[in-house]
Amino acid sequence: METHPSYTALNSLVSKYPGAAGCLFQTYNDIFYAQNWQDVTVVELEDCKRGAVRGRRPNTTQTLNVVPCGIHELVSFEWLRHAFEALDNPEDIHLAITSDDASLVYYKISRGIVKPPV
Template sequence: MQSHPSYPILSGYLKKYPSAASSLFQTYNDITYAQQWLDVSVVDLGDEFKRAAIRGRRKMGAEDGGGVSEDFSYVFPCSLAEAFPYERLQKVFSSLGIEKMFMAVTSEDASIVYYKISAGIVKPPV
């Protein structure tokens, strides 16, 4: 892991939050290298959450006109074995000052599932 190009960027967070290190490392590398987001950075959520989130600008698909999103998106990495009650997720939204984010659920086999979640109840588009 120490020889990976992303290690110098993540090492402080991996050491500070060892229980969330695997999810952060896996998600950061997927967002940066596979999804090719731009302006990617790590946001320390502090001791209350004992983890960091990822912030960046998403590449848009052809159906969205291509290019790069002007707005920043946030990703909250966690493992499949963790549980996050609704109240705790609401605190994450509040802490980041956002209304929506992606939750990256990682597993031991290196797969990641992204869920787009919103603060509160949001009416789906018609």
């Protein structure tokens, strides 16, 4: 991981939260290199003990927040509340659920009950 180009952007959070380092590394690389998001930054979520990724999809203006977590991690309502608060209470966040086989699935999580778009 230390020799990968993305390590420079992730170094401080990878060393501070080693338990979430793999999830952050996998999510950041997918968003930055595979999906080519713009204005990608890493944000610390101290209460969740991890980093999150913030940026924009190509050709869009909306900033999205992505919180990486492992498939075997427990995600509680309190954990999600802390994530929303640390990200300045956006309308929604995306969970990037990673697994050991390099699978990555994104779920959109909104505050409260939200009617899905038709």
